[in-house]
Amino acid sequence: MSATGCVLFEEQFLCCICLDVFNDPVTIPCGHNFCKMCITQNWTVNNAQYRCPMCKKEFKTRPELSVNTFISEMAAEFKQSAGKKNQRELVIKAARPGEVSCDICTGTKLKAMKSCLTCLASYCGIHIDSHMATDSLKRHLLTDPVGNMEARMCPKHKKTLELFCTTDQICVCAHCTCSEHVGHKMSSLKDEFEAKKAKLEQVDADIQQMMQERKQKIGQMKLLKTHSKNDAEREIADGVRIFTLLMQTTEKSLNDLIETIEERQKTMERETDGFIQKLEQEISVLMKRTAETRKLTSSQDHLLLLQTYRSMTSDPSTKNSTEISVCPPDYQGTVVKAVAELEEILSREKQQLLHEASLKRAQQYPVDVVLDPHSANLWLVLSDDNKQVRYDEVRRELPDNPHRFSHYANVVAQQSFSSGRFYYEVLVTRKTNWTLGLVKESANRKGIIPLSPGHGYWSMGLRNGNQYLILSSPVVSLSLDSQPQRVGVFVSYEEGLVSFYDVDSAVCLYSFTGCSFTETLRPFFSPGLSYGGANSAPLIILPLRITDSSVSFSL
Structure with a gap:
């Protein structure tokens, strides 16, 4: 067929x-x-x-x-x-081992399709038909197949367990309410089922939340592991480069020291040779004079001795030889001085190289930051591309919202970050007052709030054109050799690190370390008040080449 x-x-x-x-x-x-x-x-x-x-x-x-x-x-x-x-x-x-079988079938037991909690029996597809067609049986409570129906009977009264004793937290039959559980608070199985089901659903929701938190933590750990590997490779490369440069500097300083010592030794030799030659010449003159003196003293000619005496005693060559002296070079002092100069050079170059390496590391995680107009204080004006912000003397008339700063001239970025690393740069040229940093999502944006880590702000700023401050508690004043024109901000969420850089000088200005981040962060910006136009220049978010894909952020 x-x-x-x-x-x-x-x-x-x-x-x-x-x-x-x-x-x-x-x-x-x-x-x-x-x-x-x-x-x-x-x-x-x-x-x-x-x-x-x-x-x-x-x-x-x-x-x-x-x-x-x-x-x-x-x-x-x-x-x-x-x-x-x-x-x-x-x-x-046919019912397989472990499956609930029909209680009515004779011979081969078919698989049960339903169990009746009223009849305390299970039925296959053939024998359940009566419960579907007969009016009196339609009122019975059917459920998915249940094994061991005896467990649904009261062991003492042999009646169906149809009530729940909330006092003793057990299922009971109607007879139990008149004996062991008299006076106890009772509820129907359905009501208690719904209550317990709701609690279990809440437990399940809590478990799912805990699982999600742990999965997120695992993701952060894996990301931190990747960062650690990349950092190790970069640090090794930077270490090789730095130590190579330091060794080259040390070798050059050593060569300069050897050359200086050798030159001083040669100068010493030339001076000594000159003195020796001069002294030998004087010795020759003195020997001649000695011969003449001895000859004169052995003579009995009184007139000749008296006539030549003056010339013999006035000869300059008879002066004291102690006037001629040679001072040996201080080679040890030269070495000490050279070592001190080398230490100063190495310290300066080491700090510069470390700063450059730190900035280079931070710049591996650039992000495209865009300002959020809905968070901007009403005295601020944003550019069309939301990359610049400045203070205006005219207050804008816009509706308030929970995200808008009400007192401080602040604005946050559209991007929020909950893991990973990120870096951005801001141009602060021609400004006398500004503030840059990070703010946590739940930080208060209304009223007068100290911009400190305790209130969810990690920031630095410029005041009065020359006072650079770290807005911590207490405030830290920075002494800088030059005024930054480009400020870089780097954040490592898992490390709890926020660093500020003078990009042009490749110097780390300050770092918040050991921060415990538990929620999303947003970059925030304050161009400061205009002060009659002296501080009217905008803060400008600089474009960066986005190359790193490990940064986590969301809009």
């Missing part, structure tokens, strides 16, 4: 009660066909109500069952061609 034929027979020759191919098909007076056993059991269970399961037509007396020869032959042919398939389907319908 073809596959199409098999599908056709399977659709046309199924008993609507057992949903299997007809077995001993019979026809009842209304013309519908059923398995002989199925229709017989159906009428038996329904307490002598003889109704067609398909069209619901009732018969006053039990109709005679006539064998439908045509359907019987066709069903037999189908079973012969697809016997294996039918056998597999029959096995599937």
